[in-house]
Amino acid sequence: MSTANPSPLWQPTDEVVAQAQVTKFQAWAAEEHGAPSDGGYAALHRWSVDELDTFWKAVTEWFDVRFPTPYARVLGDRSMPGAQWFPGATVNYAEHALRAAETRADEPALLYVDETHEAVPVTWSDLRRQVGSLAAELRALGVRPGDRVSGYLPNIPQAVVALLATAAVGGVWTSCAPDFGARSVLDRFQQVEPVVLFTVDGYRYGGKEHDRRDVVAELRRELPTLRAVVHIPLLGTDAPEGALDWSSLTSTDVEPVFEEVPFDHPLWVLYSSGTTGLPKAIVQSQGGILVEHLKQLGLHCDLGPEDRFFWYTSTGWMMWNFLVSGLLTGTTIVLYDGSPGYPDTGAQWRIAERTGATLYGTSAAYVMACRKAGVHPSRDFDLARVRCVATTGSPLPPDGFRWLHDEVRDDLWIASVSGGTDVCSCFAGAVPTLPVYIGELQAPGLGTDLQSWDPSGKPLVDEVGELVVTNPMPSMPIRFWNDPDGSRYHDSYFDTYPGVWRHGDWITVTSRGSVVIHGRSDSTLNRQGVRMGSADIYEAVERLPEIRESLVIGVEQPDGGYWMPLFVHLAPGAVLDEALLGRIKRTIREQLSPRHVPDEVIEVPGVPHTLTGKRIEVPVKRLLQGTPMDKAVNIGSVDNVELLRFYEELARGRG
Incomplete structure (x- = not known):
């Protein structure tokens, strides 16, 4: 991706920087705990990960954490998983x-x-x-x-x-x-x-x-x-x-x-x-x-x-x-x-x-x-x-x-x-x-x-x-x-x-x-060896006023092929005709790359989500690969199970 130096959309004023808690914390931690006093946030962050024990000790002191029984040290075992924090406290x-x-x-x-x-x-x-x-x-x-x-x-x-x-x-x-x-x-x-x-x-x-x-x-x-x-x-x-x-x-x-x-x-x-x-x-x-x-x-x-x-x-x-x-x-x-x-x-x-x-x-x-x-x-x-x-x-x-x-x-x-x-x-x-x-x-x-x-x-x-x-x-x-x-x-x-x-x-x-952040790596799209995040595609496609929401899936197929459909839930009154199809593909080609253009664009009655509102990508991918519904998804975690049946039927039709 481009590493040119874009100009920031927002920059804090000198007054905002001076008044921020993190600025005051850095000055205090420099005096009390040897944190770097200059170099701003980047220097403070480097210190916070290099000197993990000292950093977290400083956090507990700055916020006056009350330990009725004090800790022996900040980190006992530091291996992951299983790190022991503040043992004894x-x-x-x-x-x-x-x-x-x-x-x-x-x-x-x-x-x-x-x-x-x-x-x-x-x-x-x-x-x-x-x-x-x-x-x-x-x-x-x-x-x-x-x-x-x-x-x-x-x-x-x-x-x-x-x-x-x-x-x-x-x-x-x-x-x-x-x-x-x-x-x-x-x-x-x-x-x-x-x-x-x-x-x-x-x-x-x-x-x-x-x-x-x-x-x-x-x-x-x-x-x-x-x-x-x-x-x-x-x-x-x-x-x-x-x-x-x-x-x-x-x-x-x-x-x-x-x-x-x-x-x-x-x-x-x-x-x-x-x-x-x-x-x-x-x-x-x-x-x-x-x-x-x-x-x-x-x-x-x-x-x-x-x-x-x-x-x-x-x-x-x-x-x-x-x-x-x-x-x-x-x-x-x-x-x-x-x-x-x-x-x-x-x-x-x-x-x-x-x-x-x-x-x-x-x-x-x-x-x-x-x-x-x-x-x-x-x-x-x-x-x-x-x-x-x-x-x-x-x-x-x-x-x-x-x-x-x-x-x-x-x-x-x-x-x-x-x-x-x-x-x-x-x-x-x-x-x-x-x-x-x-x-x-x-x-x-x-x-x-x-x-x-x-x-x-x-x-x-x-x-x-x-x-x-x-x-x-x-x-x-x-x-x-x-x-x-x-x-x-x-x-x-x-x-x-x-x-x-x-x-x-x-x-x-x-x-x-x-x-x-480009999206989940377990539902990552992989076109000709180039990995792509689904979020990039959603962002481009959902700018089109006709598209209410979309879902893109990359399906590895038994014969070694790769099928990448884009499912679109249209806004009321919109029709997926040749003109809209052309605009969807052109948008993706111009704003992302020809590799991001889907193999098919399919109109769907809706995009399924988890109960906390995340698009469900991996289970839909599994359904499209022929996994039975009860193995592909935990039904209780989905906002609308009927929508999933649509994708299941689609997979059956293709199979």
Whole structure:
């Protein structure tokens, strides 16, 4: 790819650089810990990966992490998998998340917004009181450190209270959003055998009420380990037989008691999208998440007590856990429960305006949908407080950068970030002191030795390679659930390059130190030996107004041939005629290369996604190779199974 020096789309002012937490941290770490005082972020990053132990020690001191029992050293065993962080230390995540209640009792910790778009505050003191009450009740129910507590909940304040109360008692939290069907939830919760289930009776989405009482009844039947079910009447129904009522568990006024747990004690279980087989149940630690999120939110996102942090997410996605961690920096977090585009496509911008969000996070798909729908955020909303718009879920296309710059503000900090559920954090993304280049992530994160490698393990610059991380990160999984010998964990990340984390993304690390993400390497297109990311094709094709969404698959065939179809879901009224076909192919040929032009363009009724909104590429590829549906995909992880049947029929027709 070109290594010419483009001009940045955005550059922080000298004042922004001087005021940024990461600048102050660097100056302090230079005095206290021998970090480089000049050379800016690049020098700080180099030091943070070369001197890993010192860097993480500095992070815990800068953010005043409380260790009731001190640590013997920062890193015991540093091999991956299995690195031991802060051995000997005890800690509690919830204690840190509620610290601001000591100094800012009457200010909002949470702003809760539903589809009416009115914001309802929950103060720090009230949040702390509810957590104290619920933690005491969980202990009374017999919940002990290590027990699993589950939530079938939307993005509501009760979900935050339940997570923090679980962490306070040393329990292990796990959640699914209520748009997940019973099978999807059971595929996840049955693996971890929860003792308590928090549920709603239903939820509101897109202006409609969705009753979930039947699903809840099925979950209760199919989760034999449950000792208690707690009913949250979001739709106003009475608690079902044998269930406890939320209000009775959170009404007493008791100080929270925070269990001192080992640094590597499990905090929560997240799940991979589970497009093939059962979702992986990924366990992350109280201490690992605490220090990683303090670094990520406090230094990279530059969040503090004056900020309002809004990320559009559901409880079934790691970004919800990441959003809750905004509390660690004393930030007010915004919880939006509802459709991203209700009553109109501009909904999220309205919420950013009404809550005074300073950092607003969304998906690249939403940004592109706004661009297509002709939304004008700065014209229609007062977004003066928004300093940063961050995007994740998939790479933000260059047009998305330009649109945010033109339609929100020309001095907007645009942070395209990329990480994974696997680490519940970002490998690369936001840095408040660096310029933003169109189509690029600003830099790898501190303490994250992110590299692009060729198949033999040689680092590449300005060339596409595999995303690898050569140093342990504190938030890497401590293990997968039900993986006693660690083989599933090992095979997921460490079987390609021994001792090095391979994430499964194609990336370019540029000579300027920025990062470009090209899409998943396991569904990579390989035309005549040239590897290509699907994201590049989506970006080009979806600029055409007739294309609502697309899906490109590269299928290796038994005879050694290679078939690369492009599936297109058309906008209403559009027709896939010769003229449109010609424009699709011409767009790809001119903007990418002749090698990117698909063998066929096929109109489809829709593009299937995971429940967290990612396009499903690998299972469709398997269906097209003739794999039966039950082997190709975990049905419970898909937003619309009927769509997959279309691809299955197509494969049968070709076969």
